[in-house]
Amino acid sequence: MRDLHISFIGCGNMASAMIHGIIKAGKVAPDNVMASNRSREKLEAIHASCDIRTTTDNCEAAAFADVLFLSVKPQFYEQVICEIKDDIRPECLIVSIAPGKTLAWLSSLLGTDKKILRTMPNTPAMVGEGMMGICPNERMTEDDVHLLQDICKSFSRTQVVGEHLMDVVTAVSGSSPAYVFLFIEAMADAAVAGGMTRSQAYEFAAQSVLGSAKMVLETGKHPGELKDMVCSPAGTTIEAVRVLEDKGLRSAVFEAMMACLDKSKGM
Numbered sequence: 001m002r003d004l005h006i007s008f009i010g011c012g013n014m015a016s017a018m019i020h021g022i023i024k025a026g027k028v029a030p031d032n033v034m035a036s037n038r039s040r041e042k043l044e045a046i047h048a049s050c051d052i053r054t055t056t057d058n059c060e061a062a063a064f065a066d067v068l069f070l071s072v073k074p075q076f077y078e079q080v081i082c083e084i085k086d087d088i089r090p091e092c093l094i095v096s097i098a099p100g101k102t103l104a105w106l107s108s109l110l111g112t113d114k115k116i117l118r119t120m121p122n123t124p125a126m127v128g129e130g131m132m133g134i135c136p137n138e139r140m141t142e143d144d145v146h147l148l149q150d151i152c153k154s155f156s157r158t159q160v161v162g163e164h165l166m167d168v169v170t171a172v173s174g175s176s177p178a179y180v181f182l183f184i185e186a187m188a189d190a191a192v193a194g195g196m197t198r199s200q201a202y203e204f205a206a207q208s209v210l211g212s213a214k215m216v217l218e219t220g221k222h223p224g225e226l227k228d229m230v231c232s233p234a235g236t237t238i239e240a241v242r243v244l245e246d247k248g249l250r251s252a253v254f255e256a257m258m259a260c261l262d263k264s265k266g267m
């Protein structure tokens with residue numbers, strides 16, 4: 001267990017996913033974690049589930065931190081940074097999780113002497129299966145990056161990427177759980193039409209997505225090869241694949257991700 005103070009400013013969906021992962025993995029003691037939020041309701045919930053420190057004073061959370069996650073919506077970043085910047089410790093690792101906020105923009109507000117990481121997590125962190133792109137600024141040492149990766153591996157895989165790829169990370173992992181949930185919901189709707197109950201349908205659809213994802217990660221085989229292994233000659237699957245291709249599944253996903261990427265760039 002590390003003797004390190006970790007703070008979160010903004011305690012919504014993403015922060016609580018990360019806090020649960022950190023506490024569950026025993027990375028630090030609950031007393032070493034502090035979350036601040038504008039309203040008390042979310043703080044009461046996280047205190048009840050994780051027993052961490054809470055406050056409505058963002059400056060108190062900033063002053064407490066060796067590692068500080070800025071976990072408010074992007075539109076509140078500037079206001080929150082201006083509020084807390086004088087309370088941040090000189091060697092604090094400051095972690096942005098917002099789309100579109102560049103390292104240059106962040107250091108122009110926080111100070112060019114600050115250690116800053118631009119990251120993009122995703123909500124599967126809630127079940128310890130997140131994916132996170134990480135991009136450190138030039139003030140961060142290799143040890144700092146390893147420390148951050150060690151903390152985040154309690155809820156995510158992590159990969160260091162160049163900043164030019166951070167908007168792509170938003171499209172391919174930050175936002176993509178939403179596309180996958182749509183896909184699962186659509187499969188479940190069809191299964192219900194075929195006679196399954198809702199809960200049965202969600203289990204069959206979700207476990208199939210989970211298993212398929214594991215096959216890609218664990219076999220190292222090309223997704224096309226894995227698809228071909230399912231499609232028996234003159235069988236059922238190739239009929240479904242024919243309809244998905246005809247309805248433009250690939251193109252819809254491609255265009256959706258380009259829209260997501262453009263939005264991230266403009267934020």
Ligand SMILES: NC(=O)C1=CN([C@@H]2O[C@H](COP(=O)(O)OP(=O)(O)OC[C@H]3O[C@@H](n4cnc5c(N)ncnc54)[C@H](O)[C@@H]3O)[C@@H](O)[C@H]2O)C=CC1
Pocket residue numbers: 009010011012013014015036037038039042058070071072073074076080097098099120121122123174175
């Ligand atoms: N939800 C997601 O799937 C992902 C979100 N993100 C990023 O994470 C950040 C947070 O997103 P969510 O957790 O989804 O949002 P959220 O709305 O669930 O949480 C944000 C929290 O910040 C609080 N807040 C707002 N203004 C504040 C202030 N001035 N001081 C203190 N607290 C304040 C709100 O009360 C709320 O509890 C955003 O920048 C988002 O882009 C990144 C990756 C995935």
Ligand SMILES: O=C(O)[C@@H]1CCC=N1
Pocket residue numbers: 099170174175
């Ligand atoms: O939709 C959003 O803007 C955030 C960033 C990535 C996922 N959710």
